[in-house]
Amino acid sequence: MTQASFWDSPRRIGAMIMRYRFLMMASWPRLLELAYWPTVQMILWGLINRFMVTQSDWMAQSAGLLIAAALLWDVLYRAQLGVSLVFFEEMYARNLGNLFVSPLRPFELALSLLTISLLRTLFGVGVAAGLAIGLYHYSIFDMGLPLLALFMNLLVMGWAIGLMIVAMVLRFGLGMEGFAWAVIFAFAPLSGVYYPISILPEWLQPVAQLLPSSHVFEGMRLIMNEHVFSIEKVIAAAELNVVFMIIALGLYSLAFYSARQRGLLLQMGE
Amino acid sequence: MPAIEVLHLQKNYGDIIAVDQLSFEVPRGKTYALLGGNGAGKTTTLSMLLGLLLPTSGTIRILGIDMIRDRFKALPRMNFTSPYVDIPHRLTVEENLRVYGGLYGVRHVKRRISDLAEEYQLSPFLKRRYGSLSQGQKTRVSLAKSLLNEPEVLLMDEPTAALDPYTADQVRTALKAYQARTEATILLASHNMREVERLCDNILMMKQGRIVDQGSPVELIGRYDEQNLEDVFIQIAKGSELPR
Numbered sequence: 286m287t288q289a290s291f292w293d294s295p296r297r298i299g300a301m302i303m304r305y306r307f308l309m310m311a312s313w314p315r316l317l318e319l320a321y322w323p324t325v326q327m328i329l330w331g332l333i334n335r336f337m338v339t340q341s342d343w344m345a346q347s348a349g350l351l352i353a354a355a356l357l358w359d360v361l362y363r364a365q366l367g368v369s370l371v372f373f374e375e376m377y378a379r380n381l382g383n384l385f386v387s388p389l390r391p392f393e394l395a396l397s398l399l400t401i402s403l404l405r406t407l408f409g410v411g412v413a414a415g416l417a418i419g420l421y422h423y424s425i426f427d428m429g430l431p432l433l434a435l436f437m438n439l440l441v442m443g444w445a446i447g448l449m450i451v452a453m454v455l456r457f458g459l460g461m462e463g464f465a466w467a468v469i470f471a472f473a474p475l476s477g478v479y480y481p482i483s484i485l486p487e488w489l490q491p492v493a494q495l496l497p498s499s500h501v502f503e504g505m506r507l508i509m510n511e512h513v514f515s516i517e518k519v520i521a522a523a524e525l526n527v528v529f530m531i532i533a534l535g536l537y538s539l540a541f542y543s544a545r546q547r548g549l550l551l552q553m554g555e
Numbered sequence: 556m557p558a559i560e561v562l563h564l565q566k567n568y569g570d571i572i573a574v575d576q577l578s579f580e581v582p583r584g585k586t587y588a589l590l591g592g593n594g595a596g597k598t599t600t601l602s603m604l605l606g607l608l609l610p611t612s613g614t615i616r617i618l619g620i621d622m623i624r625d626r627f628k629a630l631p632r633m634n635f636t637s638p639y640v641d642i643p644h645r646l647t648v649e650e651n652l653r654v655y656g657g658l659y660g661v662r663h664v665k666r667r668i669s670d671l672a673e674e675y676q677l678s679p680f681l682k683r684r685y686g687s688l689s690q691g692q693k694t695r696v697s698l699a700k701s702l703l704n705e706p707e708v709l710l711m712d713e714p715t716a717a718l719d720p721y722t723a724d725q726v727r728t729a730l731k732a733y734q735a736r737t738e739a740t741i742l743l744a745s746h747n748m749r750e751v752e753r754l755c756d757n758i759l760m761m762k763q764g765r766i767v768d769q770g771s772p773v774e775l776i777g778r779y780d781e782q783n784l785e786d787v788f789i790q791i792a793k794g795s796e797l798p799r
Contacts, residue, residue, distance in 0.1 A: 382635075383700070387658040389658050
């Protein structure tokens with residue numbers, strides 16, 4: 286009745302996206318959760334921003350700097366959660382055994398996770414960005430096309446970290462679940478989300494330079510404070526993202542191989 | 556060409572030998588059972604046949620395809636069901652079947668779901684969440700999922716576990732009807748002797764990862780001079796440990 290071919294991949298990825306759409310449509314709290322945290326963050330940082338512009342010349346130069354930082358930080362966070370939480374949904378459902386005996390290939394599963402992550406991020410951060418216009422008269426879209434470059438770099442970094450977490454969970458089980466929520470915050474201080482990298486201790490600055498996100502947030506500040514789009518920052522972030530993605534895909538493949546060696550795929554669940 | 560060919564299959568976990576030089580064939584259109592006590596290696600064997608578990612050594616060919624190198628060529632023509640592997644609880648029965656229809660590339664999936672719903676009496680709860688169903692209803696949905704792509708090879712782990720005798724009988728009847736219509740090959744792992752006697756042409760008796768005997772239910776009952784398959788099973792299980 287059916288026959289496998291490489292060109293069936295988009296159909297299988299589409300089936301996984303449909304599975305996730307069904308899940309979201311059946312649960313309004315899940316939909317609410319997508320926009321809840323980015324909105325809370327945006328409101329909080331919007332108020333801090335409003336206070337800071339009255340206190341600091343530097344802040345006054347660029348209205349909405351902290352709102353933009355909060356929204357872009359959420360792009361990174363949502364992108365990572367979008368990959369890892371959607372994979373966890375399959376584990377909670379004890380559905381992995383059925384998925385892995387279907388013709389769905391591991392790279393197709395990864396692509397479906399990335400696509401769903403993109404949709405979740407666009408929805409969650411999109412709602413918060415829209416509300417920022419209404420509440421603070423600040424539109425992050427005023428950045429224009431450079432915003433797309435910043436967004437894409439944060440999205441890819443989030444995907445890479447998300448895939449690394451999936452690899453860890455495949456290898457070590459759902460005990461690593463808590464890690465999915467917490468790991469991204471280890472990157473926050475080094476990313477210079479709300480302050481320039483130059484305020485970090487000198488010995489830590491080269492470490493920060495190894496993160497794509499630090500270049501993105503430096504680039505954001507250049508756009509907002511000096512109205513300069515630094516293509517060098519975007520390229521540096523993109524190059525680092527290539528390295529992050531290679532490591533993530535390597536770990537993901539290794540974790541699958543290890544799970545098949547150890548017989549974990551049929552047993553995975555809560 | 557047999558539907559399933561297994562040659563010198565071995566799976567070690569460190570010093571533990573889970574499957575030990577297993578070799579067997581299942582001809583097309585036949586139903587075979589893997590029968591054995593807990594830890595005999597049945598589920599490990601099924602996992603390797605499905606490509607979920609990599610063997611330490613040996614070969615597996617399903618429908619002539621090397622499962623270790625090329626499993627994605629065979630998987631669209633196979634399927635699997637087990638009460639120990641779930642289907643997403645929050646999706647309705649119909650949504651789950653649509654998703655799996657997409658994964659298996661089933662043509663005219665809505666019509667296929669409708670046919671399966673009629674055949675397995677799923678129509679009254681197609682729009683209900685899978686998680687809200689009784690165990691018997693879930694098993695029927697799981698069976699429908701495993702037949703969505705009209706598999707040429709169907710692997711089953713304890714297909715009627717946790718079912719009441721009436722529902723279990725319905726499932727067996729449905730399986731028989733499916734096989735009669737499609738000439739599919741079925742390999743099932745089970746502890747249920749009545750099920751095995753009713754469904755299977757041949758039984759592979761496993762112990763400590765090896766096949767210790769095989770034959771039709773009638774042959775095995777005669778060979779061990781017992782009244783039924785359950786007594787044969789007990790006699791084999793009680794037998795002395797196999798030399799390694």
